[in-house]
Amino acid sequence: MSEYRLLYLSYTGMTESLGQSQVLSYQKRIAKNNSVHLFSFERRSVTNQLKNEIDDKGIQWTPFKSANNKFLRCLTLVYFALFSLFYIKKNKIDIIHCRSFFMALVGLFCSIFTNVRFVYDIRGFWVHELVENNRLKNKYIKKILLHLQGYLLKKADQIVTLTESSVPYLEMFSKSKILGKVTVIPTCVDLERFNVDLENCRSRIxxxxxxxxxxxxxxxxxxxxxxxxxxxxxxxxxxxxxxxxxxxxxxxxxxxxxxxxxxxxxxxxxxxxxxxxxxxxxxxxxxxxxxxxxxxxxxxxxxxxxxxxxxxxxxxxxxxxxxxxxxxxxxxxxxxxxxxxxxxxxxxxxxxxxxxxxxxxxxxxxDVEVGSRRLNQIYESFKAEY
Incomplete structure (x- = not known):
């Protein structure tokens, strides 16, 4: 019998290298002993081979097509939030893990109307990155997004960040004491696939x-x-x-x-x-x-x-x-x-x-094995609550 029921939301697609290395590598390990449901936005065509591979890992995957323009993205996000809410209620989901800012908005919305535990996986300082790259010039939108960023950090039940260097800034952004619910899990590597080949002598530089x-x-x-x-x-x-x-x-x-x-x-x-x-x-x-x-x-x-x-x-x-x-x-x-x-x-x-x-x-x-165990410890910490 499954220990917990997890819904993982990812704006990164599983048809992308990043989705395969930084979502599936972890969740296939979590799925060995738990019920894992995965929603992702796909920019490329989803093949039956990929569907079967993910299914074989014990993950219940629902891919969504990524929209091409801002208006359709907004409509898709609204639909996605409502779909996620009903899915959580129907499947009695215990935990919602949200990878990135917009997925966290969906997670926050769902946590308001259900008892689901909300994990915010920040993946970086997205709003500040928009400002640094000169892609966010409207000061009012900037102010709103920065406020939302702080509110998400404050309201999340647990926070995952990639680096130790980022931790001191999280309390500053949220304007609250949140370090007790922050876990650092860097982008991990499957060492069964990536490893040293000592027999391979590099003859040229x-x-x-x-x-x-x-x-x-x-x-x-x-x-x-x-x-x-x-x-x-x-x-x-x-x-x-x-x-x-x-x-x-x-x-x-x-x-x-x-x-x-x-x-x-x-x-x-x-x-x-x-x-x-x-x-x-x-x-x-x-x-x-x-x-x-x-x-x-x-x-x-x-x-x-x-x-x-x-x-x-x-x-x-x-x-x-x-x-x-x-x-x-x-x-x-x-x-x-x-x-x-x-x-x-x-x-x-x-x-x-x-x-x-x-x-x-x-x-x-x-090591992705270590990263997966840290994730599982976060999920396990909610067990007394459901």
């Missing part, structure tokens, strides 16, 4: 950039460092793995880099473990802003798990702290960099001892 090339990252500085390494050793392979292929190639052109020096392509999530086994080091520089303190890039844990040494900047987030404390990468200033020293450090990092250390750090901080 490959420097890689993986992921989004805009907004949160200083991609122009990444290109500068990669190009500087190439000038030291023309045999170094430079690769950019991204879904933003046009944006990446445009950035290369705008910064006057030779596109022939960089290989730009995309990969499916299923292809990433094998690819990372061929990579020597990975570069990513996050913006030095408030919102990046709440960021825990999925790729960081994947790099460590595969023995890929990360080259990062000191932006005040958890990433450079973990690198420094555990000696598993390089924290550099992209402007004042000693490129020859960095090159020597990369060469010296290619030992089995260092790769094993890197994997153990991934296991310590980013």
């Amino acid at each position: 490959k420097i890689s950039y993986v992921g989004n090339t805009q907004e949160r990252y200083q991609f122009d500085k990444v290109l500068y460092v990669m190009d500087s390494l190439k000038k030291l050793n023309k045999n170094i392979e430079l690769e950019i793995v991204t879904q933003d292929i046009n944006a990446a190639t445009e950035a290369l052109t705008n910064n006057n880099y030779d596109p022939q020096d960089f290989k730009v392509f995309s990969l499916d999530f299923s292809e990433m473990p094998k690819y990372l086994h061929s990579v020597t080091a990975a570069v990513f520089f996050m913006n030095e802003t408030l919102t990046t303190k709440a960021m825990a890039p999925t790729k960081f844990g994947e790099f460590l798990a595969c023995g890929v040494y990360p080259i990062v900047n000191d932006n005040g987030s958890d990433v450079p702290r973990i690198v420094r404390e555990n000696h598993v990468g390089f924290v550099i200033d992209p402007i004042k960099i000693d490129i020859e020293q960095l090159y020597e450090n990369i060469l010296s990092s290619q030992t089995n001892e260092i790769k094993n250390r890197s994997f153990n750090v991934a296991k310590k901080y980013f």
